[in-house]
Amino acid sequence: xxxxxxxxxxxHGLLAAALAAAVLLGGCGTSALAAAPVDGAGExxxxxxxxxxxxxxxxxxxLGDSITAGYExxxxxxxxxxxxxxxxxxxxxxxxxxxxxxxxxxxxxxxxLLNYLTAIQKGQAVSADQIQxxxxxPRASALFSNIAETKAWVEQADIITITIGGNDILALMxxxxxxxxxxxxxxxAAVLAEYGANMEQxxxxxxxMNPRAQIILADQYQPVPKLAGAxxxxxxxxxxxxxxxxxxxxxxxxxxxxINIKAAHVAKAFAGKELFLTHIYKEDVHPTQAGxxxxxxxxxxxxxGEYRKSSSQTGKREISIVIKGQELLTPYPPVVNNGQTFVxxxxxxxxIGGQSRWNAKTxxxxxxxxxxxxxxxxxxxxxxxxxxxxxxASPAFLHQAGSEQKVxxxxxxxxxxxxxxxxxxxxxxxxFINL
Numbered sequence: 001x002x003x004x005x006x007x008x009x010x011x012h013g014l015l016a017a018a019l020a021a022a023v024l025l026g027g028c029g030t031s032a033l034a035a036a037p038v039d040g041a042g043e044x045x046x047x048x049x050x051x052x053x054x055x056x057x058x059x060x061x062x063l064g065d066s067i068t069a070g071y072e073x074x075x076x077x078x079x080x081x082x083x084x085x086x087x088x089x090x091x092x093x094x095x096x097x098x099x100x101x102x103x104x105x106x107x108x109x110x111x112x113l114l115n116y117l118t119a120i121q122k123g124q125a126v127s128a129d130q131i132q133x134x135x136x137x138p139r140a141s142a143l144f145s146n147i148a149e150t151k152a153w154v155e156q157a158d159i160i161t162i163t164i165g166g167n168d169i170l171a172l173m174x175x176x177x178x179x180x181x182x183x184x185x186x187x188x189a190a191v192l193a194e195y196g197a198n199m200e201q202x203x204x205x206x207x208x209m210n211p212r213a214q215i216i217l218a219d220q221y222q223p224v225p226k227l228a229g230a231x232x233x234x235x236x237x238x239x240x241x242x243x244x245x246x247x248x249x250x251x252x253x254x255x256x257x258x259i260n261i262k263a264a265h266v267a268k269a270f271a272g273k274e275l276f277l278t279h280i281y282k283e284d285v286h287p288t289q290a291g292x293x294x295x296x297x298x299x300x301x302x303x304x305g306e307y308r309k310s311s312s313q314t315g316k317r318e319i320s321i322v323i324k325g326q327e328l329l330t331p332y333p334p335v336v337n338n339g340q341t342f343v344x345x346x347x348x349x350x351x352i353g354g355q356s357r358w359n360a361k362t363x364x365x366x367x368x369x370x371x372x373x374x375x376x377x378x379x380x381x382x383x384x385x386x387x388x389x390x391x392x393a394s395p396a397f398l399h400q401a402g403s404e405q406k407v408x409x410x411x412x413x414x415x416x417x418x419x420x421x422x423x424x425x426x427x428x429x430x431x432f433i434n435l
Contacts, residue, residue: 057097057421060088061157061213062104063113064164069104070292073284077138082289082427087296088161090425093432094308094325097421101153106137109167110198117205119144120151155210161264161299162202163218165243166285168195196246203250207259215261216299217251219244221270223278223285240267262302269294312429320430321411323351332401335408340394341424341431342408344401345376352435354418358407365396365407367418374417376409385417 062068062085070083085102092098105112112132119126125147128140137143143150154160169191179187199217206215220243222236244267251263270277270291277291278284287295297307310320310327319341321328328351332344345365349356354369363378375384376396382389394410415422415433423432 057099058092058095058158059153059156060085060092060098060100060159060161061153062088062100062102062161063116064104064162065108065167066104066106066286067163067166067295068161069102069106071104071106071286072288073279073282073286083287083292084163084295084299085161086427087293088159088299088303090428090430090432091296091300091304091307092159093423093434094322095304096325097434101157103143103150104163105135105140105143107135107167108132108137108164110164110195110202111168113162113164114198114202114205116144117202117209119147120154121205121209123148123151151209154206157210157213159214159216159303160206160210161216161218163266163295164199165195165220192242192246195243196250199246199250200253203254203259203261207254207261211259213260214303215259216264216302217247217261218264218295218299219247219267221267221278223270223274223280225274225280226272227275237271240271243267264295264299264302266295266298269298310428310430318429320428321433322430323348323433324435326351332406334411335399338394341411342394342397342399343411343414344399345396345407345409345414348409348411348414348433352418352420352433365409367414369418369420372418374414376414378407383413383417390417 067083068085070081070085072081075081081102083104085100085104089098089100092100105116108116109132112135115126115131119131125145128135128137128144131140131144169188203215203217206213220240222240224233224236226233228236244263244265247263251261254261273294274280277287277294279286279288300307310322311317311329312320317333319334319336321334321341321343328343328347330344330347332347335342345356345367348354349367349369352369354367356365356367358365365376365378367374367376372386374386377383378398379395381393381395382391384390390413392410392413394413396407396409398405399408400406411431411433412422421432421434423434424430425432
């Protein structure tokens with residue numbers, strides 16, 4: 001199985017960028033550049049789920065490099081990422097129906113992103129080399145040939161996130177050993193200027209294609225911990241500060257022009273926690289799972305002002321149910337049987353504003369909500385949804401809860417029968433239900 005860690009060109013440039021820039025600032029000798037990782041960066045399958053036509057659904061489109069893709073060391077083309085994009089989608093589910101489309105591209109630079117967005121705006125299919133020469137992403141050809149779909153996603157997006165920039169200085173690092181310190185400083189200044197110019201044009205294109213979208217632009221963290229040396233650490237933090245200043249200045253200019261854009265200050269959140277939040281101890285600069293959660297937290301706070309955790313996520317409950325953004329806290333906890341989640345019927349109907357009634361003679365629970373009716377017989381392998389019989393492998397049952405007997409129904413069957421949206425996060429052990 002092909003790994004994403006076998007290409008020098010595929011390395012993410014965050015550490016490379018930091019070390020190279022530190023050299024330019026006089027922070028370390030060129031020999032330190034040889035310590036840069038030789039890993040690749042990979043993206044798992046893109047999320048390609050259709051936007052709901054029946055109910056309003058928040059759509060997140062993520063653009064950028066391997067951090068957008070959610071890469072970690074050892075991932076292959078078949079790996080399923082759980083990075084900041086997936087977590088951000090979960091946070092969106094606290095605020096309504098939500099979906100995400102991930103366009104994180106292996107090895108992408110800001111120039112490549114600009115070329116990509118130019119092609120998207122034109123709606124014209126292009127080759128990978130037309131976007132960026134030598135892209136190591138194995139999905140590149142298929143991705144760039146489907147530009148029309150990508151354009152539709154961008155134009156529909158409610159939120160557009162961007163993580164980009166680390167690979168820009170990678171090329172500089174690769175030739176740094178042949179330059180004098182003065183040449184390196186001049187080249188670094190040029191690279192930073194190009195970064196700013198490319199992102200200025202990239203954001204302009206996004207705003208033209210979708211003027212209503214909330215754009216979130218992340219700065220660049222640096223992964224080297226203080227253990228590398230106090231002097232070096234200070235210089236590397238200055239480098240990260242330079243990127244942050246560029247992002248803040250860019251955001252300020254566009255905000256003044258009426259563009260809906262915010263900065264996500266990831267670098268500040270990583271400072272002092274590099275060993276915990278990155279794989280630097282493996283000579284890889286990508287975030288750990290804790291690092292990706294940190295990025296998601298920063299972005300969620302930029303968008304919604306908060307980052308929420310369910311009781312099951314914090315270990316207080318076996319499984320959590322979040323209905324219309326509020327966690328269902330009940331003395332009648334959910335029950336998991338054969339991989340299916342069952343809940344006390346009245347808890348759910350009360351939470352959604354529906355009605356339920358119990359027919360003791362037929363042993364059938366009936367739920368009505370917004371003109372829809374679902375009949376759920378105890379022990380039966382089918383329900384009646386709006387007059388139609390629907391098979392189910394998860395029969396309802398009576399469950400003894402303390403001194404009471406409660407009607408427990410299969411959650412997925414119930415909410416789908418009355419037209420609600422149900423999403424389950426196995427990572428969080430949380431069910432999200434939205435109207």
